[in-house]
Amino acid sequence: MFHSPRRLCSALLQRDAPGLRRLPAPGLRRPLSPPASAPRPASPRLLAAVSAASGAARSCSRTACSMGTGTSRLYSALAKTLNSSAASQHPEYLVSPDPEHLEPIDPKELLEECRAVLHTRPPRFQRDFVDLRTDCPSTHPPIRVMQWNILAQALGEGKDNFVQCPVEALKWEERKCLILEEILAYQPDILCLQEVDHYFDTFQPLLSRLGYQGTFFPKPWSPCLDVEHNNGPDGCALFFLQNRFKLVNSANIRLTAMTLKTNQVAIAQTLECKESGRQFCIAVTHLKARTGWERFRSAQGCDLLQNLQNITQGAKIPLIVCGDFNAEPTEEVYKHFASSSLNLNSAYKLLSADGQSEPPYTTWKIRTSGECRHTLDYIWYSKHALNVRSALDLLTEEQIGPNRLPSFNYPSDHLSLVCDFSFTEETDGLL
Ligand SMILES: NC(=O)C1=CN([C@@H]2O[C@H](COP(=O)(O)OP(=O)(O)OC[C@H]3O[C@@H](n4cnc5c(N)ncnc54)[C@H](OP(=O)(O)O)[C@@H]3O)[C@@H](O)[C@H]2O)C=CC1
Numbered sequence: 001m002f003h004s005p006r007r008l009c010s011a012l013l014q015r016d017a018p019g020l021r022r023l024p025a026p027g028l029r030r031p032l033s034p035p036a037s038a039p040r041p042a043s044p045r046l047l048a049a050v051s052a053a054s055g056a057a058r059s060c061s062r063t064a065c066s067m068g069t070g071t072s073r074l075y076s077a078l079a080k081t082l083n084s085s086a087a088s089q090h091p092e093y094l095v096s097p098d099p100e101h102l103e104p105i106d107p108k109e110l111l112e113e114c115r116a117v118l119h120t121r122p123p124r125f126q127r128d129f130v131d132l133r134t135d136c137p138s139t140h141p142p143i144r145v146m147q148w149n150i151l152a153q154a155l156g157e158g159k160d161n162f163v164q165c166p167v168e169a170l171k172w173e174e175r176k177c178l179i180l181e182e183i184l185a186y187q188p189d190i191l192c193l194q195e196v197d198h199y200f201d202t203f204q205p206l207l208s209r210l211g212y213q214g215t216f217f218p219k220p221w222s223p224c225l226d227v228e229h230n231n232g233p234d235g236c237a238l239f240f241l242q243n244r245f246k247l248v249n250s251a252n253i254r255l256t257a258m259t260l261k262t263n264q265v266a267i268a269q270t271l272e273c274k275e276s277g278r279q280f281c282i283a284v285t286h287l288k289a290r291t292g293w294e295r296f297r298s299a300q301g302c303d304l305l306q307n308l309q310n311i312t313q314g315a316k317i318p319l320i321v322c323g324d325f326n327a328e329p330t331e332e333v334y335k336h337f338a339s340s341s342l343n344l345n346s347a348y349k350l351l352s353a354d355g356q357s358e359p360p361y362t363t364w365k366i367r368t369s370g371e372c373r374h375t376l377d378y379i380w381y382s383k384h385a386l387n388v389r390s391a392l393d394l395l396t397e398e399q400i401g402p403n404r405l406p407s408f409n410y411p412s413d414h415l416s417l418v419c420d421f422s423f424t425e426e427t428d429g430l431l
Pocket residue numbers: 149155159160161195219221222223226262263264287288289290324326367
């Protein structure tokens with residue numbers, strides 16, 4: 001069900017000449033300004049259910065904050081355990097609902113609810129898929145992967161110092177709808193997120209009803225927990241569509257640097273495509289931020305590569321790694337990934353004229369220290385085993401606007417990256 005609009009759209013777009021920009025489904029855009037008589041749902045049924053859970057979780061975290069940082073840390077430990085069977089011992093508002101007992105959501109209905117909440121906001125930015133089709137035909141539908149640092153609510157409101165972003169643009173009840181709208185617009189088969197601090201109360205319940213299976217791994221000492229009224233720790237989340245993939249194995253990895261445990265994490269999962277029976281590994285990470293930490297990031301990257309070597313049995317299983325690496329392409333950690341024996345390439349380089357250059361930015365914001373425009377987010381893939389069939393272009397400087405990100409139009413300081421992958425033909429031994 002979740003697939004039909006895009007399948008229809010991509011079927012129509014197949015008729016475009018190769019190299020032409022492909023447009024996403026027109027029905028997925030918010031109108032420029034809603035007509036006065038625009039129908040609005042009498043009650044936003046799907047979002048309302050989630051808001052109730054969100055309120056309960058927030059009141060819990062308020063209590064935690066008022067009792068000091070120690071309690072916030074306790075909340076962190078509690079939230080960490082919720083992905084396990086121990087969840088049943090915890091209060092109802094913290095427990096992931098069992099997807100088996102939740103009714104499926106019609107994505108169009110959820111999109112309409114999001115649009116109703118956002119009716120006073122400016123329209124979504126137009127972004128097009130760029131067709132990168134190689135000569136290799138593929139008999140199976142592509143695998144659409146989205147990489148996105150969605151901006152933790154607690155960091156956006158309490159730590160990031162986005163001095164040009166109005167506080168109203170950060171209100172969670174609206175910002176979450178912009179995030180959901182972006183996900184619903186591109187309908188990824190796999191969703192790799194960083195800075196998720198609303199997993200249990202928002203993304204897990206909603207996305208599971210859209211057919212996704214989710215996994216969350218919070219940072220052990222999330223900086224969100226230092227923010228008053230936080231909603232728990234932030235971390236990485238990985239979602240995949242259950243009707244397309246079967247989970248073969250899953251690893252939550254706490255990254256090390258020079259053998260020491262760090263505050264950064266990754267999730268790596270081996271999935272099997274139900275259509276083709278082929279397996280691949282998908283990983284998501286968020287490396288240490290800030291200047292001065294380049295060697296630390298490099299060590300974390302080496303640790304992640306080592307883990308992925310083991311998981312892919314020495315590169316026998318094709319690999320996709322999504323992440324906010326907090327590192328420009330000039331940094332050592334980028335070079336480790338580019339030259340690894342896992343034979344990885346960075347997908348967004350393919351949008352450049354020579355196929356060798358990363359985009360000029362994936363994040364753009366204004367802090368008290370000034371303007372920060374950097375390329376930090378990447379989708380790495382096994383270059384001999386996978387083809388990138390298309391990639392979503394980035395926002396232009398004009399679209400981003402003089403106040404940069406986040407804004408009333410776009411919910412995060414990082415842009416989402418979206419690629420369609422297909423397997424190359426028989427590649428055993430070439431990975
Ligand atoms: N590491 C540890 O063992 C311990 C950590 N802590 C707490 O953890 C926090 C540090 O966590 P750590 O994971 O290392 O954090 P990071 O340095 O990785 O940064 C955390 C977040 O801050 C954002 N960020 C980056 N640059 C800036 C900036 N200039 N101003 C504001 N925010 C920025 C990053 O966003 P983006 O990626 O989008 O740039 C990132 O999500 C501290 O607040 C500390 O209280 C406490 C005890 C121990």
